[in-house]
Structures are given as C-alpha cells and as structure tokens.
Amino acid sequence: MNLTHARMLVTGGSAGIGAAIAQSALERGARVVVNGRDEGRLEARAAELGAHAVAGDVGTDAEAIVAAATEHLGGLDVLVNNAGWGRRMSLEELDPDVFEAMWRTNVLGAAMMAKHALPHFRAAGRGAIVNIASTAAKRGYATGTAYTSTKFGLAAMTQCWQAELRPSDVRVIQINPSEVQTGFGGRDPERALDPKKLRSEDIAHATITALEMDDRGFIPELTIWATNPWSAEG
Numbered sequence: 038m039n040l041t042h043a044r045m046l047v048t049g050g051s052a053g054i055g056a057a058i059a060q061s062a063l064e065r066g067a068r069v070v071v072n073g074r075d076e077g078r079l080e081a082r083a084a085e086l087g088a089h090a091v092a093g094d095v096g097t098d099a100e101a102i103v104a105a106a107t108e109h110l111g112g113l114d115v116l117v118n119n120a121g122w123g124r125r126m127s128l129e130e131l132d133p134d135v136f137e138a139m140w141r142t143n144v145l146g147a148a149m150m151a152k153h154a155l156p157h158f159r160a161a162g163r164g165a166i167v168n169i170a171s172t173a174a175k176r177g178y179a180t181g182t183a184y185t186s187t188k189f190g191l192a193a194m195t196q197c198w199q200a201e202l203r204p205s206d207v208r209v210i211q212i213n214p215s216e217v218q219t220g221f222g223g224r225d226p227e228r229a230l231d232p233k234k235l236r237s238e239d240i241a242h243a244t245i246t247a248l249e250m251d252d253r254g255f256i257p258e259l260t261i262w263a264t265n266p267w268s269a270e271g
C-alpha cells in the first residue's frame with residue numbers, strides 16, 4: 038500500500054509505539070487519526086505530530102471512535118490496533134478485575150475496532166489491520182498469566198480475521214515487539230534510553246515496512262527482537 042494520502046487510525050497513538058507509528062505514517066504523507074483515553078495527553082501529542090485526535094476507550098467506545106475518525110478522514114484504509122497495557126501478576130496475585138479490564142482493552146477493544154472498521158474497508162475495496170501483539174503472544178512466562186492470555190487471544194483473532202478477510206482484499210498483520218523502551222507497565226517514558234534496547238521507532242519501522250508492501254501480498258506476522266539487549270546491562 039502506498040501510504041501517501043492513506044487514511045489511518047492508530048489506537049493508543051498518544052504515546053510510545055502508537056505515536057511512533059503515527060509519526061512515520063505522517064512522514065510518508067498519510068492522513069492520521071490518533072486515539073487514546075487521556076484527552077489532554079492525546080490532544081498535545083496530536084498537535085505535536087500534526088494528526089487529528091479522537092479520544093475514547095477502545096474497550097467501550099470503539100463504534101464512536103471509528104465513526105469520528107472515518108468522518109474526519111472520509112473513510113479508512115488502515116487500522117492500527119495498538120492500544121494495550123499489561124501488569125505482571127503471579128497466579129496467586131491474580132486480580133480478576135485487573136484481568137478483565139486488560140482483556141477488555143487488549144482483546145475485546147481490538148475486536149470491536151476491527152468490526153467497526155470493516156465496512157469502511159469493504160467500501161474502499163481494500164484495507165489493512167495491524168495488530169500490535171507481543172513476543173508475549175508466542176510464549177508464556179512467570180507472572181504473565183493475564184497479559185500473555187490477552188496477546189495469545191489477539192494472535193488467535195489475527196488468524197481468524199486473515200481467514201475471513203483475505204477474500205475481501207483486507208490484509209491483517211500481526212506485529213510482535215519484544216521489550217520496547219516506552220511508558221509501558223508504568224515506567225517513566227522520559228528515562229534515559231539504553232542504546233542496545235528497542236525503541237518505539239524500531240517497531241514503527243517494521244510496521245510501516247510491512248504496510249508498504251504491494252497489496253498483492255502481505256506479511257502475516259513479524260517479530261522484532263533487540264540484537265543484543267544484554268551488553269549494556271551492568
């Protein structure tokens with residue numbers, strides 16, 4: 038897909054990986070709507086990027102977010118399902134309210150965003166959905182019960198949508214970042230960055246590269262590792 042003039046909606050576009058994807062797409066001439074829940078932070082980041090802001094929670098407001106974004110853009114070519122969060126909890130610590138809220142954003146939110154975007158892709162005769170999953174969609178680990186289950190769920194949905202949507206020329210791409218230096222998990226996004234660990238722009242590079250492939254083909258899944266993240270650790 039040539040991203041010049043492409044109409045793109047990036048959920049969780051007010052920070053981290055989503056903001057970097059929005060920035061790279063804008064640099065290629067795409068028209069971008071960014072979404073997030075915190076309206077103040079979203080408006081500030083959108084103004085900085087030169088994107089349009091649509092506030093809302095993907096877990097509860099997906100239909101309204103897609104409606105506002107498509108009204109602004111006059112349709113939709115790309116949905117980036119990036120909004121997501123996680124918290125480490127051992128099995129003993131498992132909090133059902135936290136688990137449910139995480140699932141509502143990471144799984145149900147992504148699904149409802151895709152559902153409401155689909156009519157716009159059908160109208161355009163093409164489309165792309167990028168699901169930002171994780172290496173936690175590939176392998177479980179201690180304290181990962183809730184988060185990995187949401188990302189395995191997103192991976193399962195990616196395969197279902199690929200099966201359903203290829204005949205409609207809609208490409209569904211799963212991106213699996215390993216650890217990326219963002220505010221994820223309550224970390225300070227302004228902290229000094231380790232030069233050997235992944236940054237949001239690395240994930241944006243992979244995402245944009247996958248999207249830019251000619252529409253005749255697509256990359257179903259892409260995993261990004263840091264080459265040598267251990268070398269800077271004391």
Ligand SMILES: NC(=O)c1ccc[n+]([C@@H]2O[C@H](COP(=O)([O-])OP(=O)(O)OC[C@H]3O[C@@H](n4cnc5c(N)ncnc54)[C@H](OP(=O)(O)O)[C@@H]3O)[C@@H](O)[C@H]2O)c1
Pocket residue numbers: 048049050051052053054055072073074075076078093094095096119120121122123142146169170171172213214215216217218219220221222
């Ligand atoms: N950082 C990593 O190491 C890493 C690794 C693999 C995968 N990932 C995945 O990459 C994605 C982005 O993570 P990140 O590291 O960029 O995190 P981040 O810096 O914390 O940014 C998360 C973004 O999502 C938004 N968001 C969260 N919940 C939302 C909701 N319910 N509705 C709408 N927007 C919501 C946040 O804004 P508001 O809080 O204002 O809503 C923010 O814009 C997530 O899906 C994450 O699971 C991250």
